[in-house]
Amino acid sequence: MDDDSRTRRWQRRTDLPLALASLVYLASYAVHVLAPGLPEPVRLALRSLQLLMWVLFGVDYAVRWWLSGMGLRFVRLHWLDTVVVLLPLMRPVRIVKTYETVERRHGRPRLPLQARVIVYAGLSAVLLGFAGALAVYQQEHTAPNATIRTFGDSVWWACSTLATVGYGDVTPVTPWGRTIAVGLMACGLALLGAVTGSFSSLLLQRFARGEEDERGPPGK
Structure with missing residues (x-):
């Protein structure tokens, strides 16, 4: 073997x-x-x-x-x-890979590739956002001059960071908090790019299939 x-x-x-x-x-x-x-x-x-x-x-x-x-x-x-x-x-992000492995054991994947990318990116964003919110809250809520005082503040910050919006109303002030923020920003950009690209590809495929159905089989 x-x-x-x-x-x-x-x-x-x-x-x-x-x-x-x-x-x-x-x-x-x-x-x-x-x-x-x-x-x-x-x-x-x-x-x-x-x-x-x-x-x-x-x-x-x-x-x-x-x-x-x-x-x-x-x-x-x-x-x-x-x-x-x-x-x-x-580590919880790897649960997405586990889901795909379990799905493949039952035959072909039920969703097309683009839809799977969107679902996996969404699950990854939820898990990363929750973990990032926890880590930043632990570092920030007792820091001097902190703007992230509650876990709700941290969740709001994580959502705006992953969405690459970054309102700036709450921001990390500690070195570790800012380090986590940089990692979350990078993950947010990657996930947003994956979702946008896959959704665009899925729409193009649907539109192309619709045009082929309207034209009918070749030769008619």
Whole structure:
């Protein structure tokens, strides 16, 4: 059995459990950030749960690296996986890939390519926006001269940033908050470009099909 087939078997077996682990990580982080008044044992349990999920992500990355047999080329070719290991809050975005894997197990995808891109980009935006709002709120709400004081402020900021609107009514003031903002801006531009391009392509295909139906079969 070659390395590629072993890697695929490993991914098929671990995609769904790791997707659930991603949701557990995000949920435990959300509770940790949004409920600061919890008893210390509960907060310790949440931090331990986050660490356990991160260890699982690291083990998965290490196993796939070993199975690939690529050496350091694996890090370059799978840069998104590397970023996800270093920044586990981005791990829930991989749930989109898991959804596609599960869908393919049941035969052909139910949606055309362009529609799938739009759906996946939408899911990614929701997950990224929520994770980004949590991370920025944690950094900002206690900072001096902060404009992001509540989680609602942070959600509003994340939505305007991902949409590339940037009203400027609430902005990060801490170094880490601004670093997160730069990453969210880049993701917003990429997602918006993917959705716009796919939607335009989908419309062009529909219009072209409609014109062909109006002309009728060739030769008539």
